[in-house]
Amino acid sequence: MENTYRVGQFAWRELMTRDTAKARAFYTEMFGWVASDMPMPQGTYTTFKNGDAMVAGMMEMPKEAPVDAAWMSYVSVPDVDAAVKAATENGGTVMLPGTTMPGVGRFAMVADSTGGVIGLLRGETGDSPAPFPPPAGAFCWESLNTTDIDKSKAFYSKVAGWTTGTGPGGMPVFMADTVQVADVQGAPPGVPTHWLLHVVVDKLEAARAKAENAGAKVMMPRIDIPTIGAICIITDPTGAAISLFEPAPPAAA
Numbered sequence: 001m002e003n004t005y006r007v008g009q010f011a012w013r014e015l016m017t018r019d020t021a022k023a024r025a026f027y028t029e030m031f032g033w034v035a036s037d038m039p040m041p042q043g044t045y046t047t048f049k050n051g052d053a054m055v056a057g058m059m060e061m062p063k064e065a066p067v068d069a070a071w072m073s074y075v076s077v078p079d080v081d082a083a084v085k086a087a088t089e090n091g092g093t094v095m096l097p098g099t100t101m102p103g104v105g106r107f108a109m110v111a112d113s114t115g116g117v118i119g120l121l122r123g124e125t126g127d128s129p130a131p132f133p134p135p136a137g138a139f140c141w142e143s144l145n146t147t148d149i150d151k152s153k154a155f156y157s158k159v160a161g162w163t164t165g166t167g168p169g170g171m172p173v174f175m176a177d178t179v180q181v182a183d184v185q186g187a188p189p190g191v192p193t194h195w196l197l198h199v200v201v202d203k204l205e206a207a208r209a210k211a212e213n214a215g216a217k218v219m220m221p222r223i224d225i226p227t228i229g230a231i232c233i234i235t236d237p238t239g240a241a242i243s244l245f246e247p248a249p250p251a252a253a
Contacts (some may be wrong), residue, residue, distance in 0.1 A: 001069040001171045004011070004114045004127065004178075005078075005126055005127030006076050006185070007065070007076050007077065007161070008076065008160055008161050008176025008177065008179070008181065009076055009078075009160060009181050009186070010074065010076070010139075010142060010182075011074055011075045011076040011080050011127040011128070012057065012073070012074040012119070012121055012123075013056040013071060013072070013073050013074070013075065013139050014057045014058065014059070014071070014119065015058040015069065015070075015071050015072075016060065016062075016069065016070055017054060017061055017069035017238040017240060018061045018238065019058065020058055020059070021067075021216050022047075022237050022238050023058060023069070023236060023237070023240070026115070026132075026214050026215060026237050028216050028239075029210075030207075030211060030214055031050065031136075031137040031199065032137055033048040033049060033050055033056075033137065034049045035058075036046055036049070040059075041230065042119045043060055044059075044060075045058070046059070050135070050137040050138050051129075051137070052129065053128070054128065055137070055138060056139070057220065063145070068238060068239040069086070069236070069239040069240035070117070070150060070153060070240070070241075071195075072109070072117055072118065074107060074119030074121040074143050075119070075120060076086050076121055076232065077120050077160065077161075079123065079130070080106045080107060080120050080121070080122050080166055081106075082106075082107050083108070083159050083160070084120065085111060086158045087112070087155070087158075087159045088231050089158070090155050091112075091113030091151070091155060092111060092112050092155060092156065092159065092160045093111040094109075095109040095117060096108055102124075103124060104138075105121060106122045106124075108160070109193065110151060112150065112155045112156070112165070112193070113148075113154070113155040114146050114151055114152055114193040115147070115150070115217040116152070116193040116195055117145060117195070118151060118195065125169055135200065136200050136201055136202050137197065137199065137200065137201075139198065139200075140200050140245060141183070141185075141197075141245065142181065142182040142196070142198070143182060143185065143191070143195070143198070143243075144174070144181050144182055144185070144192045144194075145187040146173055147186055147191075147192065147193050148188065148193075149172070152184060152193070153184070156174060158244065160174075160175060160176070161176065162181065164184070167183055168225075168228050171178065171183050171185070177182065193243075195241065196233070198243040198245040199243065199244060199245065200245055200247065201244060201245065202246070204222065204230050204244060204245075204246035208222075208234070213234075214237070215236075215237035216234040216235060216236050216237060217235045218233075218234050219233040220232065221240065225248075227248055227249040228247070229245055229247040230245075230246050230248075231244060231245050231246075
């Protein structure tokens with residue numbers, strides 16, 4: 001059977017942290033994810049499943065990294081090395097050059113032209129389908145908060161093949177063909193460019209309380225997005241920022 005790819009869409013998410021044991025305990029309690037460990041030459045790699053679906057990986061943060069923990073998303077590309085070349089030609093920086101791992105595929109990490117870090121992936125066996133609507137405990141969306149919106153648009157059009165469209169409420173969004181993959185907005189003054197990942201929860205207030213009880217810090221307790229839902233931004237007990245998202249109820253027929 002021929003492999004199926006969702007080119008231009010996010011195909012994998014990964015947490016890098018200096019305390020994998022603490023992160024593992026938090027995410028298995030918070031979302032009910034089931035963790036499994038795989039030995040690798042660089043150390044142990046942990047995968048998380050949400051029900052039957054593989055949703056994320058985790059590994060130890062390199063000692064030379066400037067932060068203690070961070071989530072990162074990988075976008076599916078047809079050719080990792082071509083995407084890395086496009087990144088460097090358009091103001092990006094290579095964080096991890098193209099690397100092939102048997103059973104996984106080829107991947108790389110780059111910092112975009114404004115400093116946001118993103119992964120590039122060509123999976124060996126294709127990309128897993130994205131459930132719609134995404135269930136509780138699944139990643140559902142990415143947000144790019146950038147110091148230069150125009151520069152970011154130009155970078156990702158060359159590297160990921162994204163175009164810019166208009167999403168709900170008039171917000172600018174990145175498009176992979178006809179699929180909306182992320183929103184893009186200006187970062188607050190003094191805040192560097194960064195990606196924020198969103199995970200679906202059933203009830204935001206209950207999820208926020210659960211996160212605090214499990215050791216997370218609440219950065220923004222609630223942001224309402226008309227007709228879309230509401231989010232709460234937290235940092236997990238190891239310092240990685242992530243967003244909890246409660247979708248708005250379906251509109252009445």
